[in-house]
Amino acid sequence: MSRFNSTEIAMALQAKTNHRRIQALGLVAVAISLAGCHTDMWRQPKTQPLDASEFYVDGQVSRPLVPGTIARDHLREDEPYFTGAANAKWVDTIPHTVDKEFLKRGQERFNIYCTPCHGRLGDGKGMIATRGYQLRRPVASYHNDRLRNMPVGYFYDVITNGYGAMYSYASRVEPEDRWAIVAYIRALQLSQHANPSDADGKALASAELTPSPTSALRDERVVTR
Amino acid sequence: MAQIFKPSANSITQVGLLSVAIGVPTLWLGIAGLSRSPANTKVQVPKNQPVPFSHQHHTWELGIDCRYCHTSVEKSSYAGLPATETCMSCHSQIWTNSPLLEPIRQSYETGMPIQWNLVNKVPDFVHFNHSIHVDRGINCNTCHGAVNQMHITYKGNSFQMAWCLQCHRAPERYLYKDDSASGKGLTPRQQVFNVYWKLQEFGPANLNDQEKDLVRGDYNGAQPWEQDKIAAGKKLVSEYGVKVQQLADCSVCHY
Numbered sequence: 001m002s003r004f005n006s007t008e009i010a011m012a013l014q015a016k017t018n019h020r021r022i023q024a025l026g027l028v029a030v031a032i033s034l035a036g037c038h039t040d041m042w043r044q045p046k047t048q049p050l051d052a053s054e055f056y057v058d059g060q061v062s063r064p065l066v067p068g069t070i071a072r073d074h075l076r077e078d079e080p081y082f083t084g085a086a087n088a089k090w091v092d093t094i095p096h097t098v099d100k101e102f103l104k105r106g107q108e109r110f111n112i113y114c115t116p117c118h119g120r121l122g123d124g125k126g127m128i129a130t131r132g133y134q135l136r137r138p139v140a141s142y143h144n145d146r147l148r149n150m151p152v153g154y155f156y157d158v159i160t161n162g163y164g165a166m167y168s169y170a171s172r173v174e175p176e177d178r179w180a181i182v183a184y185i186r187a188l189q190l191s192q193h194a195n196p197s198d199a200d201g202k203a204l205a206s207a208e209l210t211p212s213p214t215s216a217l218r219d220e221r222v223v224t225r
Numbered sequence: 226m227a228q229i230f231k232p233s234a235n236s237i238t239q240v241g242l243l244s245v246a247i248g249v250p251t252l253w254l255g256i257a258g259l260s261r262s263p264a265n266t267k268v269q270v271p272k273n274q275p276v277p278f279s280h281q282h283h284t285w286e287l288g289i290d291c292r293y294c295h296t297s298v299e300k301s302s303y304a305g306l307p308a309t310e311t312c313m314s315c316h317s318q319i320w321t322n323s324p325l326l327e328p329i330r331q332s333y334e335t336g337m338p339i340q341w342n343l344v345n346k347v348p349d350f351v352h353f354n355h356s357i358h359v360d361r362g363i364n365c366n367t368c369h370g371a372v373n374q375m376h377i378t379y380k381g382n383s384f385q386m387a388w389c390l391q392c393h394r395a396p397e398r399y400l401y402k403d404d405s406a407s408g409k410g411l412t413p414r415q416q417v418f419n420v421y422w423k424l425q426e427f428g429p430a431n432l433n434d435q436e437k438d439l440v441r442g443d444y445n446g447a448q449p450w451e452q453d454k455i456a457a458g459k460k461l462v463s464e465y466g467v468k469v470q471q472l473a474d475c476s477v478c479h480y
Contacts, residue, residue, distance in 0.1 A: 041348065041349065041350050042348040042349060042350070043348075043349055044349040044350070046349065048303075048349075049303050049305065050303070050305065050306060050343075052340060058336060058337060058338065059337055059338055059340070060338050108415065111290070112290040112292045112293055113293060116287065116288070116289050116293065116315070117315075127287050127288050127289075128287065128315055128319065131287070131319075136318050136321075137318065165317070165318060166314075167310065167313065167314040167317070171308070171310070172293075172296045172311070
């Protein structure tokens with residue numbers, strides 16, 4: 001019937017199981033050495049800023065503040081400083097000492113957040129305004145009588161709450177920097193509308209805004225490519 | 226007694242020894258090479274994003290400052306990615322019908338954040354901090370490559386430990402100061418961002434050596450033969466008070 005006798009078959013089976021054993025042993029060895037390569041320290045079960053969340057409805061782990069939360073030292077009871085208004089009127093003076101340092105800070109922040117649209121001179125001819133030919137609303141220039149006569153509190157409010165087509169910058173510019181920007185806008189308005197008899201102007205001019213690379217004096221934008 | 230080794234054993238041994246001598250280093254180099262290759266580190270491999278955002282377009286051509294979008298980079302460990310609202314501050318006005326921007330408009334309406342695919346990431350057991358590096362005048366491009374030329378963002382460097390240590394062991398090779406008129410009076414932090422402005426304003430031809438390398442994305446610091454640059458770097462190291470002795474301690478990055 002069969003060409004093999006029973007001993008031969010038994011030996012063949014034995015060889016096969018031996019083979020299996022060796023294979024299994026090999027697999028165990030691989031498994032043991034791979035067990036050393038775990039990645040739970042690479043990606044720890046903690047959350048970091050910007051992480052996605054499957055738990056919260058809006059899909060992010062960073063939670064917005066519960067309305068009404070006040071962090072320590074963040075009680076904003078100084079109304080003029082944090083709203084730009086007192087007794088329902090825009091404040092007239094900047095609630096911060098205005099010195100060279102402060103104006104420089106204002107210049108830097110202005111150049112980051114405002115120049116793309118308003119231009120380095122505040123004339124409304126920023127890169128976006130000149131390229132985005134299809135702007136729905138033109139970018140405002142600061143150099144008109146209405147804005148020159150606006151109290152500083154108004155500018156603070158525009159940065160904080162936006163104005164018309166312009167969005168709010170409150171989430172990116174802190175209150176102190178907003179005032180610094182306001183001070184710098186005033187300096188721009190004066191520099192573009194020089195009036196020697198202006199006492200305020202003297203005060204600001206004496207702050208000596210030395211032309212730095214990000215100077216307001218240059219607005220020629222040449223892109224060579 | 227029968228001979229244990231046949232004559233052929235000689236050549237088998239020789240071949241065996243030779244293949245060990247060649248094979249082990251080859252395997253070692255191969256693994257080392259693989260772990261440093263783009264296939265593993267993803268360097269220069271662009272990553273798909275929900276919106277094809279182009280840094281080249283926004284930062285170089287339009288000249289938008291990095292901080293307009295990566296607002297927290299100078300004051301916190303994270304650079305952060307912009308909120309949808311930040312894109313909308315412009316795109317509610319321009320390119321309002323672009324189909325590419327549909328996810329942005331959707332996100333703005335629904336309040337669901339855009340899920341960007343993070344390109345740069347160190348493992349969770351490494352602590353990295355942006356603000357200190359920016360405060361020491363280390364340009365974004367030193368680490369991230371030529372961001373200003375990226376159409377789709379990719380990783381500029383491996384961010385492997387050896388790469389970090391290359392600088393932490395000899396920061397004097399990488400620190401430099403812009404001595405030209407446009408760099409006068411700038412703090413190291415301001416200098417970081419001034420490079421992009423200079424590039425846009427004056428074009429690549431008017432940058433100094435280091436800045437040219439930076440905007441091209443291949444800044445490798447001063448080489449050993451550039452002694453003057455290293456000397457200048459040493460001066461900055463003491464001026465900024467960089468603690469070189471401790472900078473390569475494990476506890477700086479692992480804690």
